[in-house]
Amino acid sequence: MMRAWILPMLMVLCGSAVAAGLLLAGRAGAGAALLLVMLLFAGMNSPLVFPRSVGAREARRRSAADGRPVVYWRPGCTYCLRLRARLGRDARRLHWVDIWRDPEGAAEVRAANDGDETVPTVVVGDRTHVNPDPAWVREQLARP
Structure with a gap:
């Protein structure tokens, strides 16, 4: 923390x-x-400036229930800040996991990025996207 x-x-x-x-x-x-x-x-x-983070396990559970993306992030990351700012109020609808507070989340990011903790890493269903375009993330929220 x-x-x-x-x-x-x-x-x-x-x-x-x-x-x-x-x-x-x-x-x-x-x-x-x-x-x-x-x-x-x-x-x-x-x-x-970020919505309240949850643990990786809880974020996966919530995402499976409502279909919303999971965003793995860390404080101080300019790309995470860019994503958060460009999403505006829609950012609250995502499930945010702070990889500095959740070792399980950090391990998932490393597994998805060949050992690197590259953030933001967005998971939609079983697909992982590293530093996606905020417009793409917004489209994922619009899907049923």
């Missing part, structure tokens, strides 16, 4: 240090703007 927060915490700490330096140099506006940008980046790279 802590590993998911390292990058956002570093962004906030570094942004705070540089903003404090700018403030001491008499550039309060620049310091405030920098801190705001760093807080925004920290938020975007935190687990907070």
Whole structure:
């Protein structure tokens, strides 16, 4: 769990240090703007912007019941963030598995990607797609 927060915490700490330096140099506006940008980046790279993750086993069970795709992701992944942002509200309809919190999910991603933990990996039924186009994922949600 802590590993998911390292990058956002570093962004906030570094942004705070540089903003404090700018403030001491008499550039309060620049310091405030920098801190705001760093807080925004920290938020975007935190687990907070993603729907609540479930375990891989639970995601497979839910997917079998409702036919919705399972998305394996990890915090800090720009491609995962891109997928999440492009899906908008539809992202809540997917089953998200954080591979840093779920070792079983990480093992499934490695098995699907020749030993690599490449994310986002989307599983629809028995088909695996690595870093798919968000429009394709949206189409999968539209299928009955």
